[in-house]
Structure formats: C-alpha cells, structure tokens
Amino acid sequence: xxxxxxxxxxxxxxxxxxxxxxxxxxxxxxxxxxxxxxxxxxxxxxxxxxxxxxxxxxxxxxxxxxxxxxxxxxxxxxxxxxxxxxxxxxxxxxxxxxxxxxxxxxxxxxxxxxxxxxxxxxxxxxxxxxxxxxxxxxxxxxxxxxxxxxxxxxxxxxxxxxxxxxxxxxxxxxxxxxxxxxxxxxxxxxxxxxxxxxxxxxxxxxxxxxxxxxxxxxxxxxxxxxx
Amino acid sequence: xxxxxxxxxxxxxxxxxxxxxxxxxxxxxxxxxxxxxxxxxxxxxxxxxxxxxxxxxxxxxx
Numbered sequence: 001x002x003x004x005x006x007x008x009x010x011x012x013x014x015x016x017x018x019x020x021x022x023x024x025x026x027x028x029x030x031x032x033x034x035x036x037x038x039x040x041x042x043x044x045x046x047x048x049x050x051x052x053x054x055x056x057x058x059x060x061x062x063x064x065x066x067x068x069x070x071x072x073x074x075x076x077x078x079x080x081x082x083x084x085x086x087x088x089x090x091x092x093x094x095x096x097x098x099x100x101x102x103x104x105x106x107x108x109x110x111x112x113x114x115x116x117x118x119x120x121x122x123x124x125x126x127x128x129x130x131x132x133x134x135x136x137x138x139x140x141x142x143x144x145x146x147x148x149x150x151x152x153x154x155x156x157x158x159x160x161x162x163x164x165x166x167x168x169x170x171x172x173x174x175x176x177x178x179x180x181x182x183x184x185x186x187x188x189x190x191x192x193x194x195x196x197x198x199x200x201x202x203x204x205x206x207x208x209x210x211x212x213x214x215x216x217x218x219x220x221x222x223x224x225x226x227x
Numbered sequence: 228x229x230x231x232x233x234x235x236x237x238x239x240x241x242x243x244x245x246x247x248x249x250x251x252x253x254x255x256x257x258x259x260x261x262x263x264x265x266x267x268x269x270x271x272x273x274x275x276x277x278x279x280x281x282x283x284x285x286x287x288x289x
C-alpha cells in the first residue's frame with residue numbers, strides 16, 4: 001500500500017483552475033436567466049455540489065462492493081473516505097439548496113418537494129453510517145458491516161435523481177429531462193466547467209484525506225511496534 | 228447590492244468557507260502527524276542508543 005498521494009496535487013491544480021474559470025464564466029459570460037433572474041446563478045454551484053456528493057457516495061459503494069468481493073481491507077478505508085467526502089458535499093448541497101429555495105420560493109425548505117426529502121433521507125442515511133461504523137470494534141467485521149450498509153444507501157441515489165422526473169414536482173425545477181437540457185449553450189458550457197472543477201475538487205479532497213488516514217494508520221502500527 | 232445578489236454571494240461563500248475550513252482542519256491533522264513522527268523518531272533513536280552493538284536495519288525503500 002503506497003502512502004504517496006500522486007493524484008491529489010494534480011487534481012487540486014485542475015480543480016483550482018476549473019473552478020476559477022467556471023466562476024468567471026458564471027458571472028461574466030453566462031446570461032442571466034429570464035425567469036429566475038440573477039438568483040439562478042446559484043444553480044451553477046448547487047447542482048455540481050449535489051452531483052459530486054452523489055459521485056462520492058457511489059464511489060464509496062463501489063469500494064464497498066470491491067471489499068465484499070475481494071476481501072481486501074484496503075477498500076474499507078477507501079469506501080469510508082469516499083462516504084466522508086460525500087457527507088461534506090451533502091451538507092453543502094443542503095445549505096446552497098436552502099439559500100436558493102429562500103430567494104426563489106420564499107422558504108428555506110419545502111417538505112412537499114420529493115427530491116429534497118429523498119436527498120435529505122440519503123444524507124441522513126450516510127450520516128448514520130458513521131454511527132454504525134464507530135459502534136463496532138475495528139476489524140474485518142466492522143469492514144464488512146460498513147460495506148453492506150454503504151451498498152444499501154447507493155439505491156437511494158437514482159431514486160433521488162429521478163424523483164422529480166418520475167413523480168413530478170411542484171416547485172423544484174428539472175433542467176435535465178428526456179427532451180434535452182433546459183438552458184442555453186453558454187449556460188450549459190458554464191455548468192460543465194464548474195461541474196468538472198467540483199468533481200476534481202471532490203476527488204482531490206478524497207485522495208488527500210485517504211493519504212492522511214493511511215499515514216495515521218501506519219503511525220499507529222509503528223507506535224505499537226516500538227512500544 | 229440587491230437581495231438576489233446577496234443570496235448568490237452567500238451560496239458561493241458557504242462553499243468557499245467549507246473548503247477553507249477543511250484545509251484548516253487538515254493542516255492541524257498534518258501538524259499532529261508531524262509531531263507523532265518526531266516522537267517516534269526520538270523513541271527509535273533512544274532505543275538504538277541503548278543497543279549500540281546491534282546493526283541498524285536497512286530502511287525499506289518506498
């Protein structure tokens with residue numbers, strides 16, 4: 001197991017460049033939305049943050065599946081780190097969504113919106129992952145139990161994404177539908193640049209956190225050996 | 228600044244603040260790990276001083 005974090009710095013540089021460029025495009029290039037006005041600019045940060053949260057949870061579930069499939073315990077730490085990152089991006093999704101809801105709908109939260117409620121359930125489900133994980137002593141049993149739990153949660157991702165498309169919505173807009181993308185070309189390019197930057201940021205943080213956790217584990221082993 | 232502009236600024240600043248908070252927390256973690264490495268190096272040195280006749284082991288190349 002290598003302690004070198006090769007991908008982290010490269011991803012961090014890409015994230016910085018793409019996010020800086022993306023934010024410049026949001027405020028100086030993308031047109032103001034005719035319907036929502038200036039407040040629609042929150043879309044360019046809220047949706048990429050939410051998609052990054054989904055990507056981190058899905059990555060955590062994939063690593064959990066690899067653990068159950070191969071029995072290699074290194075996937076346990078990778079799954080845990082990905083879910084840790086997904087939870088941070090989940091908090092950001094809820095906060096930026098609440099700010100957008102307040103300016104667009106006049107309320108911070110709407111219990112009638114299915115996508116919001118399903119995302120909250122997904123977030124709380126993965127928050128409970130940490131309680132489960134730390135209630136079991138470290139070892140193969142904890143790794144397997146955490147992996148099974150992480151896999152159950154991933155089912156909520158397509159439900160959350162498709163909720164407004166299948167069940168319909170009262171307030172929450174659906175930009176990506178079967179009819180295409182509900183925005184202009186310049187808006188879509190801007191969105192893609194910020195999304196790429198946010199995904200790079202998410203995976204840069206994932207690699208950095210993973211390297212730190214591995215170093216921590218190695219130091220604990222060394223301390224035990226020297227004691 | 229209009230109300231819309233204030234809310235948009237707040238949304239972007241929240242994301243920036245969380246990333247900065249993460250960097251601050253991580254720098255504390257790195258400081259703690261550096262401290263631990265220094266302590267372990269000191270412990271290994273003290274052990275080597277107690278057993279001077281023993282040949283030092285070759286450090287594994289990463």
